[in-house]
Amino acid sequence: MEAEEVVQIRLEGRCYPVSKRKLLEQSDYFRALYRSGMREARGAEAGGPEVQQLRGLSAPGLRLVLDFIDAGGAREDGLLGAVPGEEDADEAGVLSGLVEAASFLQVTALLRLLLYQVRLGNCLELHRLAQVHGLPDLQEACLRFMGAHFHQVLHQPHFPLLASGDPGLQQRLREARMTGTPVLVALGDFLGGPLAPHPYQGEPPSMLRYNETTERWFPLASNLPPDLVNVRGYGAAVLDNYLFIVGGYRISSQEIAAAHSYNPSTNEWLQVASMNQKRSNFKLVAVKSKLYAIGGQAVSNVECYNPEQDSWNFVAPLPNPLAEFSACECKGKIYVIGGYTTRDRNMNILQYCPTSDIWMLFETCDVHIRKQQMVSVEETIYIVGGCLHELGSNRRSSQSEDMLTVQSYNTVTRQWLYLKENTSKSGLNLTCALHNDGIYIMSRDVTLSTSLEHRVFLKYNIFSDSWEAFRRFPAFGHNLLVSSLYLPNKTET
Amino acid sequence: MEESMEEEEVLIYEAMMDDQNHNNWEAAVDGFRQPPPTPSSIPVPACEAPGGQLLAVPAVSVDRKGPKEGLPMGSPPPPDANGVIMMLKGCDAAAAVAKAAPAPTPSPSSAININTSTSKFLMNVITIEDYKSTYWPKLDGAIDQLLTQSPGDYIPISYEQIYSCVYKCVCQQHSEQMYSDLIKKITNHLERVSKELQASPPDLYIERFNIALGQYMGALQSIVPLFIYMNKFYIETKLNRDLKDDLIKLFTEHVAEKHIYSLMPLLLEAQATPFQVTPSTMANVVKGLYTLRPEWVHMAPTLFSKFIPNILPPAMESELSEYAAQDQKLQRELIQNGFTRGDQSRKRAGDELAYIFFSDSSSACASSRGYR
Numbered sequence: 001m002e003a004e005e006v007v008q009i010r011l012e013g014r015c016y017p018v019s020k021r022k023l024l025e026q027s028d029y030f031r032a033l034y035r036s037g038m039r040e041a042r043g044a045e046a047g048g049p050e051v052q053q054l055r056g057l058s059a060p061g062l063r064l065v066l067d068f069i070d071a072g073g074a075r076e077d078g079l080l081g082a083v084p085g086e087e088d089a090d091e092a093g094v095l096s097g098l099v100e101a102a103s104f105l106q107v108t109a110l111l112r113l114l115l116y117q118v119r120l121g122n123c124l125e126l127h128r129l130a131q132v133h134g135l136p137d138l139q140e141a142c143l144r145f146m147g148a149h150f151h152q153v154l155h156q157p158h159f160p161l162l163a164s165g166d167p168g169l170q171q172r173l174r175e176a177r178m179t180g181t182p183v184l185v186a187l188g189d190f191l192g193g194p195l196a197p198h199p200y201q202g203e204p205p206s207m208l209r210y211n212e213t214t215e216r217w218f219p220l221a222s223n224l225p226p227d228l229v230n231v232r233g234y235g236a237a238v239l240d241n242y243l244f245i246v247g248g249y250r251i252s253s254q255e256i257a258a259a260h261s262y263n264p265s266t267n268e269w270l271q272v273a274s275m276n277q278k279r280s281n282f283k284l285v286a287v288k289s290k291l292y293a294i295g296g297q298a299v300s301n302v303e304c305y306n307p308e309q310d311s312w313n314f315v316a317p318l319p320n321p322l323a324e325f326s327a328c329e330c331k332g333k334i335y336v337i338g339g340y341t342t343r344d345r346n347m348n349i350l351q352y353c354p355t356s357d358i359w360m361l362f363e364t365c366d367v368h369i370r371k372q373q374m375v376s377v378e379e380t381i382y383i384v385g386g387c388l389h390e391l392g393s394n395r396r397s398s399q400s401e402d403m404l405t406v407q408s409y410n411t412v413t414r415q416w417l418y419l420k421e422n423t424s425k426s427g428l429n430l431t432c433a434l435h436n437d438g439i440y441i442m443s444r445d446v447t448l449s450t451s452l453e454h455r456v457f458l459k460y461n462i463f464s465d466s467w468e469a470f471r472r473f474p475a476f477g478h479n480l481l482v483s484s485l486y487l488p489n490k491t492e493t
Numbered sequence: 494m495e496e497s498m499e500e501e502e503v504l505i506y507e508a509m510m511d512d513q514n515h516n517n518w519e520a521a522v523d524g525f526r527q528p529p530p531t532p533s534s535i536p537v538p539a540c541e542a543p544g545g546q547l548l549a550v551p552a553v554s555v556d557r558k559g560p561k562e563g564l565p566m567g568s569p570p571p572p573d574a575n576g577v578i579m580m581l582k583g584c585d586a587a588a589a590v591a592k593a594a595p596a597p598t599p600s601p602s603s604a605i606n607i608n609t610s611t612s613k614f615l616m617n618v619i620t621i622e623d624y625k626s627t628y629w630p631k632l633d634g635a636i637d638q639l640l641t642q643s644p645g646d647y648i649p650i651s652y653e654q655i656y657s658c659v660y661k662c663v664c665q666q667h668s669e670q671m672y673s674d675l676i677k678k679i680t681n682h683l684e685r686v687s688k689e690l691q692a693s694p695p696d697l698y699i700e701r702f703n704i705a706l707g708q709y710m711g712a713l714q715s716i717v718p719l720f721i722y723m724n725k726f727y728i729e730t731k732l733n734r735d736l737k738d739d740l741i742k743l744f745t746e747h748v749a750e751k752h753i754y755s756l757m758p759l760l761l762e763a764q765a766t767p768f769q770v771t772p773s774t775m776a777n778v779v780k781g782l783y784t785l786r787p788e789w790v791h792m793a794p795t796l797f798s799k800f801i802p803n804i805l806p807p808a809m810e811s812e813l814s815e816y817a818a819q820d821q822k823l824q825r826e827l828i829q830n831g832f833t834r835g836d837q838s839r840k841r842a843g844d845e846l847a848y849i850f851f852s853d854s855s856s857a858c859a860s861s862r863g864y865r
Contacts, residue, residue: 033652
């Protein structure tokens with residue numbers, strides 16, 4: 001049996017022997033070289049081994065590629081295992097050497113293998129390399145990974161440097177996060193027991209998702225992190241398709257400053273930087289890729305969370321501490337409406353501009369509202385629920401105080417519209433979310449005065465100005481939060 | 494003697510390949526970077542990071558080495574081992590490294606990350622001016638040589654050199670320009686070929702067309718592999734086309750289409766007159782035309798059917814007697830032309846003829862390098 005033909009690959013004065021057959025199998029470069037009929041295609045000089053000179057590649061990168069070729073292109077889980085750990089400054093260099101050698105020699109099998117090697121530590125570098133070498137599949141894989149781990153990628157130390165060379169990158173990643181199916185998700189301390197919706201047994205899930213076609217709730221294969229269980233009065237907001245749960249108080253009544261985010265792309269909770277100020281019964285609002293934690297129990301300061309730095313910073317405070325107020329984003333500004341100041345009813349609509357970091361009095365209104373929820377569509381703010389009190393009016397205030405209403409306020413025309421009411425439902429302690437074409441509203445509360453139980457799950461359709469009630473309420477429980485998130489398509493069954 | 498001539502040619506060529514942009518400098522740096530391996534030493538993997546290696550190239554190291562670095566395996570010296578060129582390169586390279594070295598920054602960790610990941614290949618930014626003044630002329634020269642040499646000739650050009658040049662241009666975003674330059678260049682060449690053909694006398698026309706076709710297809714055998722990087726990472730992915738198809742199409746449009754109407758009558762005439770044109774030429778030209786544009790079969794189905802299997806409609810049982818009559822007619826004609834059937838001693842010669850006519854693969858024709 002004849003020995004296999006061996007080619008010496010020469011780089012920087014060193015030779016690496018490789019089987020010629022395997023080279024031809026794995027490398028399009030060598031296949032084309034031998035086909036080209038050019039100088040190097042002649043093969044070995046009489047008596048000597050065949051030498052193929054390469055230039056410009058990095059030796060460690062070439063060695064990894066040749067090892068791969070020598071292994072016959074077999075799947076090697078340790079492909080990047082040979083690359084030193086993430087903290088090693090050389091990793092990027094070795095990685096780039098590997099990608100370059102694999103691209104230059106066109107070792108397609110190895111390039112394909114790289115698609116499964118994308119990690120937090122290398123995704124930015126791999127993405128850059130994929131762009132340089134024109135590897136659309138790898139670029140796509142990196143974008144998918146970075147989209148799924150967007151905030152973690154954002155605060156990679158070298159992100160700003162790499163992103164500066166690719167100004168559209170952040171925007172593309174943000175768009176990549178907004179794909180999938182918009183799904184209504186409910187969080188809460190759901191109670192188990194015989195009335196719990198089937199089919200789950202054992203520990204009741206704390207996260208549910210709603211299937212609109214079957215009108216049923218299903219558990220999400222993730223639960224609230226243990227330190228969020230039994231936390232009330234937290235702030236919640238969706239930023240870049242992450243659901244943030246921030247602050248609040250424990251049953252034992254201590255306020256907390258911790259912040260967590262749920263990432264639907266990975267179905268994971270992450271603890272992020274805590275606020276500087278412990279606060280509860282405040283509002284968390286997402287504006288222009290940042291979060292704002294506004295006020296709280298006897299607190300007037302405002303903090304801003306920047307996912308790029310994973311840190312909170314104080315910005316301009318509210319003029320007064322407010323209680324039972326609400327806030328939402330509208331056209332890049334924050335609007336605060338209703339509630340009480342330390343002395344009086346708050347009749348002012350406050351507007352905060354993140355760019356100039358200034359709070360200003362937007363308008364004073366003649367209806368007092370408190371404990372409402374607010375969402376916005378374009379320039380219109382929808383005010384859902386809450387207690388209304390028209391000053392100087394002789395309306396039967398006792399009635400209007402406890403019913404579910406929807407009003408709108410147009411921030412351009414400054415016009416109020418009383419849209420819809422539902423007198424049989426309570427407008428207090430509800431949670432709502434903008435989802436598809438309507439505002440989905442949910443509440444489950446026992447009013448102490450009447451010991452009547454309110455179980456509400458309905459939708460206000462903002463286009464047809466009509467109510468739509470749903471039969472299935474998720475579960476018995478309290479501390480509910482409803483939210484609309486894009487879930488990856490594969491988990492939608 | 495011949496060997497050394499060749500080597501010199503190569504050296505001149507390599508010298509020409511260098512440029513003021515130090516495009517070749519990494520080769521020279523490679524030469525200086527490490528101490529010469531002792532012939533017995535087993536290759537030891539180098540472990541430094543590329544960036545580290547680059548920074549570790551001091552100008553002093555130039556005199557540490559002789560100009561010729563012996564290959565441990567005892568092969569002939571590589572063409573770049575030209576002392577003078579290497580010396581110059583070494584200096585330039587050191588200068589280039591100094592120029593490219595990053596300014597120290599307060600946060601070195603991130604800066605180093607970026608720097609080490611910049612490959613030696615792509616270290617120097619290739620501006621469009623660099624591309625025009627340096628890189629394209631190099632490719633241009635190589636393509637010229639490939640287009641004008643005869644198929645089967647020894648090609649003194651280094652695949653690795655030209656491929657690297659293409660690779661760099663692609664990675665530095667010059668694919669579009671390079672692709673358009675390549676197409677323009679080959680179009681110009683083919684227009685010239687077409688004009689030359691037009692000036693051919695009729696008796697040489699078929700032969701010259703055959704040579705032009707063979708030469709071009711031969712050249713593509715080398716040109717296409719040289720540009721595979723551009724093909725894979727630009728033409729296939731961005732344009733959804735294939736370089737080889739594009740280049741063959743150019744021949745169709747700029748040569749074959751312009752000559753098909755003068756060529757076809759000559760081919761038919763030659764077919765009727767045995768050995769006016771050598772059978773291999775006929776086969777090449779007809780098969781070539783078929784490859785370029787299968788619809789041309791309709792201009793002369795019988796002619797094409799002699800060289801390409803299965804292009805005529807399948808034989809019908811009802812027409813068997815007609816086929817027999819045709820065969821008899823052909824045999825009569827052969828006899829009239831001096832081919833008798835009785836002489837068994839000529840059988841072997843007849844076999845040869847049959848081989849040339851009826852072997853179906855394009856590789857059967859020695860002078861052609863195949864079109865696929």
